[in-house]
Amino acid sequence: MGSLTEENYIKSIYALSEATGEVYVSELAKKLDVKLPSVNSMVKRLATKKLVAYAPYKGIKLTEKGKKEALAIIRKHRLAELFLVKVMGLGWEEVHDIAEQLEHVNSSRFYERIDELLNRPKFDPHGEPIPDSNGKIYNQQRTSLIDLEEGLTATITAVTEDEKSFLDHLNAKGLQIGDSVTIMKREMFDGSITLQHKSKKEILLTHQVAERIWVEVTVTRS
Amino acid sequence: MGSLTEENYIKSIYALSEATGEVYVSELAKKLDVKLPSVNSMVKRLATKKLVAYAPYKGIKLTEKGKKEALAIIRKHRLAELFLVKVMGLGWEEVHDIAEQLEHVNSSRFYERIDELLNRPKFDPHGEPIPDSNGKIYNQQRTSLIDLEEGLTATITAVTEDEKSFLDHLNAKGLQIGDSVTIMKREMFDGSITLQHKSKKEILLTHQVAERIWVEVTVTRS
DNA sequence: ATAATATGTTAGATGACTCTAATATTTTAA
DNA sequence: TTAAAATATTAGAGTCATCTAACATATTAT
Known part of the structure; x- marks a missing residue:
């Protein structure tokens, strides 16, 4: 190491x-x-x-050796993030910086136990895939919210960046991983998008925000 | 820091x-x-x-400043140890090395949450007192097992050293923090001690082991 | 296609932490 | 009370990870 x-x-x-x-x-x-x-x-x-x-x-x-090491660190980071949210009850917006530290903890026992407690999880709180202990990682195909046509319904699968301010912003809008949203309007002028959310509320997202949200289309016509 | x-x-x-x-x-x-x-x-x-x-x-x-810093680190170490045992289900014999790493994590949020989850604990899994967030530490008065007269009954309050092999040894003997033991025999020749344990079993401890076990006398005559 | 710009490298220094070898101080014991 | 032993310090060097200043290569744009 x-x-x-x-x-x-x-x-x-x-x-x-x-x-x-x-x-x-x-x-x-x-x-x-x-x-x-x-x-x-x-x-x-x-x-x-x-x-x-x-x-x-x-x-x-x-190199292959380097890639393997990288994936081991990423595995630890993402397991730590999920652990901090699920077991310790912290918010998804505040776990990144702590996980940056925990990812360097050298203890297979510690991480084996976390993996076990979380029941061998596949994704972290931001929707990023957690590499397995062999470094195998599920490679999501990603569609951004900004690429969806009006009328489509999709589920939020992941968000890019662990930046606290961005996640605070999503919290304020009430958006979470797993939420279903329908594209109501795509504004040509500034690229902003209006969503219909499960909460029944309409949510306006700027282009800058929407492009960092990844989705999987679930309903192709409304 | x-x-x-x-x-x-x-x-x-x-x-x-x-x-x-x-x-x-x-x-x-x-x-x-x-x-x-x-x-x-x-x-x-x-x-x-x-x-x-x-x-x-x-x-x-x-200095006072140095002492304060020391107590902050010790607090983190001991909170981490207890967390690893109580929340993560690890054994008291295997948490020291992990806590040595976790004690350097810089996140008041992380430790505040651990403290909360453990309900502001006062002692770590080895019976060592956990300093509070102001660095205040409960100063136990310590009696070693080797200083007890035959016939006395006492409760194990702490053990010295986080050395894995020592704790493995205590596990093998079936001794834990909180256990009540009665001194059956103190051997003059080699300083070894025979205990009556709650398990009904008689346990023989060498001087070397017994001197690292701290107790509080509960019954002064049997 | 050469000048301007962007990007990358080398040289040399610094701070944190460690080491070995040489030297100094303190303690202990004859 | 001085010699021997134990303990502590200084001098000088090495590694890791960083920096600034100077130089080299590659890309781009006129």
Whole structure:
């Protein structure tokens, strides 16, 4: 097992490569809030440890070994988040920062027990899939709310980002994972969307918010 | 808040000074498993931060500020241990190492919630008192099993050391915190003690084991 | 296709924490 | 009361992870 810092690099490389395939030094520097030379030297170190494949001026890619380590950390993070919500009764908007710390706890017993208590869960409180103990992860196909036609009904399956302010915003709107929503109106001018919610209320979401909400279509015509 | 290393020094200084009043560089080095010069330079650093009072070739003492920090860490450690046992169902013999990691988690929300779920507990699974959120700690008066006369009956209130092998040993003997025991025989030759236990069984403990078991006398004659 | 811009690397330094080897102080015991 | 033993400190170096300043390569846009 590597250091805490090393684990954070691996995790960030994984997250960024999910989005874009390859990761660039500058992206990583931005994400980790360190300067370019710090990333450069750490990436070299990770390369000598065979955790990443890296050639100067080219992108960074995790090796199989690196990917495995990343998935182990992500597993711990997501198990921790769900545990904090389900067992400890914390809100989904406040568990990210705690899980950032718990993900570095080195104890198979601890995580085995959490997994057991939660009955081998498949998704975290934000709808993200939890890799199994072999690092196998369910790859959701994701449709964003902004891509749905008017009249369609869909279930919220996940939200992007653990940013507290975003989740506070969703709490204020009364939206949760699993909620069913119907697209009432898509506003051409600003990209905002009006939803019909189970609560019977109509909810207006800006484009910026709606694009971070992932859904599965359940009814194709209303 | 200091670094993880700093926290571990503070905690160890507190623990050692409980036993002996003042702490010496060599004791600390042994406890933390580092060499003397490492301790020396760290102690100097802690002194500039006003966490310890220290003069070369003299003992080390925590300042009020240092003591407060130590108690905060101990509180987190002991809350974590109890949580791991009561909520997560782990054994008292396996929680120490996990708590060593959890004690460094920086989240008042996390610990506030644990405290709440456990209903503001006063003692950890090994009978050690949990400091309250102001750092106030109940100071038990401790009688060791080896100091009891034959015929006395007492309740086990605590055990010293979180060493797994010791706790495994007590598990094998069937002894737990809260158990009532009667001293049947004190062997002069080797200091071993024979107990009558609630299980009706007679239990033989070596001196080495008995001296780490703390009790409160409940019946002064049998 | 070359100049401007963006991105990446190297060199050298720093702070936290550790080490070994050498030296100093304190304690203890002959 | 001085020599031996135990304990503590200083000096100097190494690793990890970061930084700034200077330089190198790649991309883009005129």
